[in-house]
Structures are given as C-alpha cells and as structure tokens.
Amino acid sequence: MRSNWQQLLLAFVLAVFCWYLVTGREKVDSWVPMRVEMTGMPDGLFIKGGMLGSVDVLLRGPRGMVRTIEEAPLVYPLNLSRITPGKNVIGLDPASIPISKVFDVVEVRPSRIELDVERRISRDVPIKPVLGAAVPEGYVLAGTRIRPETARVTGAEKEVNALENIRTDAISFGAAPGAVWEDRVSLDVPEGLEAAPLSAVVTLHFSPRQGEATVRVPVRVFPPERAEATPKTVSLRIKGPVQLLNDKSFEDSVEARIDLKPGLEVGRHEMPYQVKMPQGCELVEARPDRVTVTVK
Structure with missing residues (x-):
C-alpha cells in the first residue's frame, strides 16, 4: 500500500508538470492598456493638445505569464526632450516598452501621436x-x-x-x-x-450728472419799503446737478436780491444784484446783469 501511494503521488506531480509545460509554453495574444508617462519635458514649453493618457499594447507570450502581466500596472515612458514649439509627430516605439523578454510587443495602438506644443x-x-x-x-x-x-x-x-x-x-x-x-x-x-x-x-x-436750466425770478430789494427795481424779474441760466435742476421747487430756491446801503440818495441807480442758489450750483449767465433801482 505504501509503495502504491508513493507511485500515485509521483504520477500526479508528473501530470501537473507536464500540464504546466504544455500550457505554459502555449503563446497567446492579449491587448493590455499601458499608461503614458512623460519624461524630459524642456523648460518653457507645454503641450496644448494631442497628449494621451494611455495606449493599448498587443503582447504575445505564454498564457500563464500573460495573465499575470494583465493585472500589473504598465507604464510607457515617452521621452519629450526633442520637442519644439508647433506640431510634433512622435512615433511610439515598441522597443521602448520596459517589459520582460518573455513577451513580444506585436503592436502599439496608436502607433504615433501628434502633439501641439507651445512656448x-x-x-x-x-x-x-x-x-x-x-x-x-x-x-x-x-x-x-x-x-x-x-x-x-x-x-x-x-x-x-x-x-x-x-x-x-x-x-x-x-x-x-x-x-x-x-x-x-x-x-x-x-x-x-x-x-x-x-x-x-x-x-x-x-x-x-450736470446740466443747465434757465429760470426767471423776481428781483427783491431790501428794505422793500425804500425802493423798487426795474425790471422786476431777471433771467438766470444756472448749471448744477440734473436731479436738483429738475426738482419742482428748484426755482423757488433761487433768489435775486439787492441790499441797499444806508444813506443811499433818493433817485434812480443802476445796480448789480446778488444771486443766491442751492449748494453745488453755478451761475452761467444773468440777463440783465444790472437793474435800475428807484429809491423813494
């Protein structure tokens, strides 16, 4: 019984070894994704378009080994040390793929890339x-x-x-x-x-915003019981903020007045008048600029 058990075990090991030799040497093709890693990028340049994150590589090798490499992350080193501003066509060389010699690289897809490089x-x-x-x-x-x-x-x-x-x-x-x-x-x-x-x-x-408005206001003489002005009204062209000029009460806020000096002789006098306006306004023109004041 002991001799038969050992013979059975030996036969099983030989069968497994023969199976491995047969299946392990059988070559198959498999597409494997491979990440593209840039190296040697010149200073002052950058890739505006055309860069790929990964490529597909067709590998040929033993069936058992292909299964293991499909699970491992693969990297394609892309040397960009010779690129220049403009269009750069770079071929993807299968020989540049760092992989065991057990495998043959049948095809790289795409076989080349076109990079748009700018300074x-x-x-x-x-x-x-x-x-x-x-x-x-x-x-x-x-x-x-x-x-x-x-x-x-x-x-x-x-x-x-x-x-x-x-x-x-x-x-x-x-x-x-x-x-x-x-x-x-x-x-x-x-x-x-x-x-x-x-x-x-x-x-x-x-x-x-500034604008202009023309108003007609009465000439007021102070004290009013001593004299009167001719003409009784004057025309004033005033520059100021548009919102203020458009206000209905603006004309009432403008005043033309004459303050008589004490001891002014009775009779007619040509006199200028003062114009009082809201703050921010400016007198552009006054017609007339002087009036006749008759002192009683």
Whole structure:
C-alpha cells in the first residue's frame, strides 16, 4: 500500500508538470492598456493638445505569464526632450516598452501621436474693471482706480501676447452708490491661462450728472419799503446737478436780491444784484446783469 501511494503521488506531480509545460509554453495574444508617462519635458514649453493618457499594447507570450502581466500596472515612458514649439509627430516605439523578454510587443495602438506644443511665457497685463450695471440715473462715473493696475499672466505665447487686458468679474454697486464705492473684485481669467494676483481692489468715484436750466425770478430789494427795481424779474441760466435742476421747487430756491446801503440818495441807480442758489450750483449767465433801482 505504501509503495502504491508513493507511485500515485509521483504520477500526479508528473501530470501537473507536464500540464504546466504544455500550457505554459502555449503563446497567446492579449491587448493590455499601458499608461503614458512623460519624461524630459524642456523648460518653457507645454503641450496644448494631442497628449494621451494611455495606449493599448498587443503582447504575445505564454498564457500563464500573460495573465499575470494583465493585472500589473504598465507604464510607457515617452521621452519629450526633442520637442519644439508647433506640431510634433512622435512615433511610439515598441522597443521602448520596459517589459520582460518573455513577451513580444506585436503592436502599439496608436502607433504615433501628434502633439501641439507651445512656448510658455509670462507678461504683465492691465486690469480692466467691468461694470455689472449701468451707472444710476442722475450720476456719472467720474473716476476709476485699480490696485494693482496689472496682473502677471502666464500661458501659451500666442494667447498671452494677444491679450490686451484682463477683465474683472462684473461689478455690482447697487442702485444708489455713494460718492465713492470700493471693494475687492475677482479677475475673469481666460481658460488655459494663469494670473497673479487673482483679484484687485477697485475704487469708483461717482458724481451727480450736470446740466443747465434757465429760470426767471423776481428781483427783491431790501428794505422793500425804500425802493423798487426795474425790471422786476431777471433771467438766470444756472448749471448744477440734473436731479436738483429738475426738482419742482428748484426755482423757488433761487433768489435775486439787492441790499441797499444806508444813506443811499433818493433817485434812480443802476445796480448789480446778488444771486443766491442751492449748494453745488453755478451761475452761467444773468440777463440783465444790472437793474435800475428807484429809491423813494
């Protein structure tokens, strides 16, 4: 019994060994994904398009070994030390694949890649504020200040050189801004470019919109019991904020007056008059500029 058991075990081992020899030497083909890893990239260049993350490789080798390599992560080292700005066609050489000599590389798909390479530069570009709404009615934008005035933009040479300015995000300052509005605003950086800094402090100065209006007001003499003026009314052209000029009560807030000096002789006198107006207004023209005052 003991001799038969040993013979049976020996026969089993020989059978397994023969099976391994037969199946292990049988070669099969298998497509295996392989990650592409870039090496030797020159400074100042970058790949704008055409780069692949992985390629498919057709391997031929022993059936048992193929199963093990399908489970292992494979890497294709792509040497980019000779690329130049523009179109670069690079062939994928099967001999460059780091793999055991037990396997034969039958095919690499794709067999070549076309890389669009550009030079990478940096340039200072002016920052331009963008208003998110129209200036409120009755106001004008009197001045704009940006800190800093420029941003350092980095990216493809063509795109950076074609950039005249870099805009801010739309600025929202409300329906009734004060005389000064200030806030930090983010920059709207074009896709594919980098900028530093990514925001700027924008200061906007608003002032009332100016206009002109002509009003006719009476000439008032003080004290009124001593004299009277001829003509009794004068025409005044006044410059000031539009909102104030359009107010219905504006004409009532304008005054033309003469203050008589003590001891003024009885009779007729040609005299100028003073015009009193709301703050922020300016007298452009007065007709007539002098009136006749008759002292009683």
